[in-house]
Amino acid sequence: MALGDWSRRTLRIVTTLWAAALLALTPQAAIAQDEAAEAPAAVEAAAEAPAAATPGYTPLGPEWIKGQPVDGGIDFQPQYTDDGQFAYKMHTYLLMPVITAISLFVLGLLLWVVVRYRRKANPEPSKTTHNTFIEVVWTLVPVLILVGIAIPSITLLARQYETPPEDAVTVKATGYQWYWGYTYPDNGGFEIISNMLPEEEAIARGEPAQLAVDNRMVLPANTPIRLQTTAADVIHAFAVPSLWFKMDAVPGRLNERLLTINEPGIYYGQCSELCGARHGYMPITVEALPREQFDAWVLSQGGTVGGAEEAAVEAPAEEASTEEAPAESAPAE
Numbered sequence: 001m002a003l004g005d006w007s008r009r010t011l012r013i014v015t016t017l018w019a020a021a022l023l024a025l026t027p028q029a030a031i032a033q034d035e036a037a038e039a040p041a042a043v044e045a046a047a048e049a050p051a052a053a054t055p056g057y058t059p060l061g062p063e064w065i066k067g068q069p070v071d072g073g074i075d076f077q078p079q080y081t082d083d084g085q086f087a088y089k090m091h092t093y094l095l096m097p098v099i100t101a102i103s104l105f106v107l108g109l110l111l112w113v114v115v116r117y118r119r120k121a122n123p124e125p126s127k128t129t130h131n132t133f134i135e136v137v138w139t140l141v142p143v144l145i146l147v148g149i150a151i152p153s154i155t156l157l158a159r160q161y162e163t164p165p166e167d168a169v170t171v172k173a174t175g176y177q178w179y180w181g182y183t184y185p186d187n188g189g190f191e192i193i194s195n196m197l198p199e200e201e202a203i204a205r206g207e208p209a210q211l212a213v214d215n216r217m218v219l220p221a222n223t224p225i226r227l228q229t230t231a232a233d234v235i236h237a238f239a240v241p242s243l244w245f246k247m248d249a250v251p252g253r254l255n256e257r258l259l260t261i262n263e264p265g266i267y268y269g270q271c272s273e274l275c276g277a278r279h280g281y282m283p284i285t286v287e288a289l290p291r292e293q294f295d296a297w298v299l300s301q302g303g304t305v306g307g308a309e310e311a312a313v314e315a316p317a318e319e320a321s322t323e324e325a326p327a328e329s330a331p332a333e
């Protein structure tokens with residue numbers, strides 16, 4: 001009797017600790033919002049790369065495709081961010097083994113009970129109702145397993161809410177019905193409008209149909225990016241599986257998260273919030289480039305590189321440039 005109470009109390013304490021840990025972490029999300037609003041519009045990081053010396057921009061060819069779904073795939077896509085690799089390892093080396101072991105153990109117990117204690121083999125059933133040792137074991141072992149999972153799980157949660165450093169490159173993804181717009185406030189505030197390519201054209205370029213776009217979201221690799229999401233009409237969600245990134249894009253609200261892509265390449269994603277008739281036709285293509293090539297691309301779009309004053313001056317002109325800037329990026333040869 002007392003033991004049942006004891007185990008229930010233990011469980012309640014563990015649940016309370018869990019809730020406390022989660023609560024302690026949630027304010028970070030709110031703080032990230034506040035800091036986003038105050039973040040300076042300009043970054044001096046690229047100052048050492050003068051515009052004249054940068055090579056021209058050429059879009060990456062299909063040999064650079066790294067993050068895309070594959071036929072019959074049941075696993076995660078390969079991960080190209082540190083958080084993604086952490087999560088992938090947690091899933092593969094902790095969660096899957098634990099789940100498999102528990103399932104097999106329970107299945108084994110069930111089969112044993114079914115066979116050993118069937119009516120024919122066990123005509124006189126025992127009247128036992130309590131066993132102290134077993135009750136302690138079946139309370140403690142699950143608690144230890146849960147704590148073992150909670151530690152990396154809360155670590156991952158905290159990593160995902162990490163505030164971007166001050167010199168991070170800010171890029172804003174805006175969801176529209178039904179396409180994406182990418183704004184670069186640190187580079188003159190121009191906006192790229194990104195629409196899905198028709199199937200034949202995507203295949204002709206060697207890219208997957210319904211994932212390839214006319215104007216890609218170009219980002220610098222190996223550089224912290226302050227990726228912000230918002231929407232102009234209804235709720236969309238910006239999601240790229242191979243970059244471990246999924247965040248709602250909500251009208252009137254700016255969400256942000258740190259993104260650092262480990263290597264140059266092409267990574268595909270899609271809108272992940274049911275947003276209307278053409279929800280399935282607003283894919284995301286991220287093209288990560290080395291920093292100098294990213295700067296060259298920015299210049300090819302009429303943006304600015306490295307100039308704090310320039311960026312600050314240009315920022316108010318955002319609306320004006322929004323109408324002219326889109327859709328001029330060089331098409332792939």
Ligand SMILES: [Cu+2]
Nearest residue numbers: 236237271275
């Ligand atoms: Cu959408």
